[in-house]
Amino acid sequence: MGGYISSQSVKKIIEINPYMLGTMAGGAADCQFWHRNLGIKCRLHELANKRRISVTGASKLLANILYSYRGMGLSVGTMIAGWDEKGPGLYYVDSEGGRLKGTKFSVGSGSPYAYGVLDSGYKYDLTIDEAAELARRAIYHATFRDGASGGVASVYHVGPNGWTKLSGDDVGELHYSYYPVEPAVVEQEMTEAVVA
Amino acid sequence: MTKEHANWSPYDNNGGTCVAIAGADYCVIAADTRMSTGYSILTRDYSKICKLADKSFMASSGFQADVKALQKVLSSRHLIYQHQHNKQMSCPAMAQLLSNTLYYKRFFPYYAFNVLGGLDSEGKGCVFTYDAVGSYERVGYSAQGSGATLITPFLDNQLKSPSPLLLPAKDAVTPLSEAEAVDLVKTCFASATERDIYTGDSVEIIILNANGVRRESEQLRKD
Numbered sequence: 001m002g003g004y005i006s007s008q009s010v011k012k013i014i015e016i017n018p019y020m021l022g023t024m025a026g027g028a029a030d031c032q033f034w035h036r037n038l039g040i041k042c043r044l045h046e047l048a049n050k051r052r053i054s055v056t057g058a059s060k061l062l063a064n065i066l067y068s069y070r071g072m073g074l075s076v077g078t079m080i081a082g083w084d085e086k087g088p089g090l091y092y093v094d095s096e097g098g099r100l101k102g103t104k105f106s107v108g109s110g111s112p113y114a115y116g117v118l119d120s121g122y123k124y125d126l127t128i129d130e131a132a133e134l135a136r137r138a139i140y141h142a143t144f145r146d147g148a149s150g151g152v153a154s155v156y157h158v159g160p161n162g163w164t165k166l167s168g169d170d171v172g173e174l175h176y177s178y179y180p181v182e183p184a185v186v187e188q189e190m191t192e193a194v195v196a
Numbered sequence: 197m198t199k200e201h202a203n204w205s206p207y208d209n210n211g212g213t214c215v216a217i218a219g220a221d222y223c224v225i226a227a228d229t230r231m232s233t234g235y236s237i238l239t240r241d242y243s244k245i246c247k248l249a250d251k252s253f254m255a256s257s258g259f260q261a262d263v264k265a266l267q268k269v270l271s272s273r274h275l276i277y278q279h280q281h282n283k284q285m286s287c288p289a290m291a292q293l294l295s296n297t298l299y300y301k302r303f304f305p306y307y308a309f310n311v312l313g314g315l316d317s318e319g320k321g322c323v324f325t326y327d328a329v330g331s332y333e334r335v336g337y338s339a340q341g342s343g344a345t346l347i348t349p350f351l352d353n354q355l356k357s358p359s360p361l362l363l364p365a366k367d368a369v370t371p372l373s374e375a376e377a378v379d380l381v382k383t384c385f386a387s388a389t390e391r392d393i394y395t396g397d398s399v400e401i402i403i404l405n406a407n408g409v410r411r412e413s414e415q416l417r418k419d
Contacts, residue, residue: 006327007325007333008359009333009359009361010331010333011333011360011361027331029295029299029302029329029330030329032295032331032332033295033296033330033331073303151359151361152359152361154361165363168361168362168363169362169363170359
């Protein structure tokens with residue numbers, strides 16, 4: 001069953017709360033459950049402290065939980081993206097217990113291909129539209145080369161007022177805009193054989 | 197140096213296939229009634245479908261002992277919910293309860309491949325599909341079990357359900373009528389029975405709509 005595609009419509013961007021998103025790579029159930037659990041803990045933090053939790057704090061909550069299950073077989077490769085008092089925040093967290101702060105990440109089986117596109121086009125001062133287009137292209141190229149990636153490429157934006165979904169495109173359709181077919185130069189055209 | 201492996205497995209696979217299709221104002225949930233172990237048939241007349249709430253039916257293939265335990269846990273949790281809230285659980289709420297129930301046994305899973313079908317609070321059909329440890333999503337149709345790999349490509353071709361991730365959002369439920377959907381399900385099982393040894397005998401079909409519940413049964417090949 002390893003090569004079977006169970007679904008082309010899995011939500012890999014998980015809405016933890018209206019101003020924080022988590023991405024899914026690895027075990028679907030592990031990511032879904034622990035992101036939902038993180039959302040609960042973030043809400044409890046708000047109720048206990050009368051203020052929103054920071055992205056630093058939320059990512060650390062998740063990382064500490066995953067570290068405590070280290071070696072037990074959980075498979076989680078996630079990015080926590082959000083907006084707090086310090087501005088935008090992005091952390092990479094995984095089930096080995098790793099937690100890294102950064103400005104750009106790519107996670108999953110298609111990540112090397114996405115990194116290629118991401119690294120060559122990235123600048124810190126991209127506009128929102130430019131950044132969304134770069135992200136969309138990076139995902140598309142990953143789905144093109146990695147057999148385990150495909151389906152729909154979703155793009156979200158996280159701002160001071162929370163997240164919004166910018167686009168959701170079938171990568172089969174994106175192919176025709178990103179990989180246009182150049183009309184081939186005809187070297188030798190076949191003609192009907194002359195019957196004597 | 198190699199680790200000693202157990203001579204005994206707590207799991208068995210009783211085979212079988214489950215399908216569910218969501219429509220604009222109905223939901224069809226179906227499962228074959230064959231229960232097997234290895235190359236033997238244990239019974240030709242076993243129901244894999246369980247009513248969890250007025251508008252939620254779960255069909256499960258896999259290890260039927262785990263399925264029975266899962267059905268009992270969910271039914272009792274629903275009863276407690278009814279005592280505490282004085283109403284039936286909605287289908288999306290039951291869907292999340294099932295997900296959490298499966299994940300609580302993350303390190304000794306229920307060997308159950310589930311499809312939950314029902315009507316949401318607006319009366320539209322909803323189908324939720326699961327893996328063994330609780331990851332779930334709402335879809336327009338789903339098949340699980342031994343015949344799933346045979347049925348799903350056929351449903352992809354016939355139903356062409358657009359992904360719920362697309363923006364602008366498109367409706368995932370099929371535009372087919374209830375009668376057409378039931379006929380499609382019967383066709384799915386007839387085809388799967390031809391090529392999957394664990395699917396056959398008969399198919400039990402539950403149709404949920406605004407008027408209530410209806411049950412149909414269709415004979416399948418018994419070989």
